[in-house]
Amino acid sequence: MWDKMPANGHNFFSDSQQSSERLQKIFDYVYANVPFFQKRYQDAGLAPGSIRSLDDLKQIPFSNKLDLRDNYPLGLVATKPEKIVRLHASSGTKGKPTIVAYSQADIDLLAEVCARSLAACGVRAGDILQNSFGYGLFTGGLGLHYGAERLGATVLPASSGQSQKQVMLLRDLGARALACTPSYALNLVCTMDEMGIEPDMLNLEIGIFGAEPWSEKLREELQARLKVSAFDIYGLSEIIGPGVAIECTAKNGLHIWDDHFLPEIIDPKTQKVLPPGAEGELVLTSLTKQALPLIRYRTGDISCLLPEPCACGRTQVRMARINSRLDDLLIIRGVNLYPQEVARVLEQFKELSSHYQVIVDRQKALDTLEILVEVSAEHTNEELDALSHKAGSMVKDLLGLTAEITLVPPKSLPRSEGKTIRVIDRRVN
Secondary structure, rough: OOOOOOOOOOOOOHHHHHHHHHHHHHHHHHHOOOHHHHHHHHHHHOOOOOOHHHHHHHHOOEEEHHHHHHHHOOOOOOOOOOEEEEEOOOOOOOOOOOEEEHHHHHHHHHHHHHHHHHOOOOOOOEEEEEOOOOOOOOHHHHHHHHHHHHHHOOOEOOOOOOOOHHHHHHHHOOOOOEEHHHHHHHHHHHHHHHHHOOOOOOOEEEEEEOOOOOOHHHHHHHHHOOOOOEEEEEEEEEOOOEEEEEEOOOOOOEEEOOOOEEEEEEEOOOEOOOOOOOOOEEEEEEEOOOOOOOOEEEEEEEEEEEEOOOOOOEEEEEOOOOOOOOOEEEOOOEEEEEEHHHHHHHHOOOEEEEEEEEEEEEEEEEEEEEEEEEOOOOOOOHHHHHHHHHHHHHHHHHHOOOOEEEOOOOOOOOOOOOOOOOEOOOOOO
C-alpha cells in the first residue's frame, strides 16, 4: 500500500483541502493546550477559529529550537502526561538536550511515515534491513525499525559500532537494505576492505543514509564501493524523527509527506514566505502530532520546494537536498555540535584557558574530533594526562562525542584581531 501514494488533483500540496482542515485543527489544539504558544498567538491577535485556510498560515508566528530549550523539559507538551508513551532527546548540544514527547498515535505516525519512506526507495515486505542507525535517545534507529516492521520487512537492529561484526552480518544474513549515516557507511566500506570482503559477496541493493549532510560525490562513492542505490532520508526529532521526507527512485528531490508535515520556505532574514523554487530556510508544521506539535517550526536547514511533477507519480511536495544550515552547527558522526558548547565544557576547568580550537577530520571514513586547548599555567606530565582524560570524559558525557583533548602551552594557539577561527573542518565531502 506504500509503494505509490495515490495521485489526485491538487494545488501544490498533495491534498490542499485535507491540509487546510488539519491546519485549522492543530492550531486550535495547540492554542487550547500549550499556554506558551497561546500567549504568543494572543499577542499576534489570533484566537481559536482564526485559521480557516492555508492562506492564513502566514499569520501564525514561527516557533524554533529556542522555544523548546526555554521550556525545558516538557513545557510545550500539549497532551496529558498519562498519554505520553515515549520520550526522546535530540542530539543537539546547545544547552540542555531538546526533549520530544510521543503519544501512542505519534509512535504509530512515526512507523507510518518511515514505512512510506522505505517503500519509496524500494524496500519491500520480506526484505532484510540492517539498521545501523543508533538506538536510544536518538530517534533514527527506532523510527526506521518501526517503519520496516510496519512495511513487513525483517529488521536486524545492529545499531552503530562493531564494524567488523556489522560486515559479517551483512555477509551472513544477506540484508538487501542498509540504513545508517553516510559517514558510517564509508567506515563499513573501509572495514570491508580490511576484511577482504567484496561488495559482490553481499546481497545489498539499497542504502538509506541520513542524519548528516552528504554530497553527491559521496553518494557516487558509496554507490560504487557498496554497489547499492543510495537514498537521502530527512527528518528531525522536533517534528517526528526520521521519515519527514525521502528520495524516491527518481532521486530528484525528497518527497515530504505533506499530509502530516506542511512545508514552507522563508527568507531567513525577512521571514517572508518564498515561492516554489526559491532557496531559503525550511519551515515545517506538524499537522497530526499529538504530544508535542510544532507550528511553523524553523529548522535552520536551507532548501527549496520543487513544484514540478515527479517521474515516480507521487504527488507530495518535494524539497531539494539539504547541504547547508544557517548556523555554525557541526555534525560529527551524526551528533550535532556547536563550538560554543565546547567552550562551556572547558570553562569548568580552572586549569584551562579560554583559548581553544576544534579540529574535525576524517580517518577511515569516520569523523574524528580533536580539541586543542591552552593550559593556564605549567603542569607536570602526569597532571596534564589526568586533566586531558578528565576533560575528554566530560566532553563525552555532556556532548555525546569522543574527542581527543590536546593540551598546549599558553599563547600557542593563533590569535586574531577579527573573528577567531574556532573550528577547522578538514573533512572532504
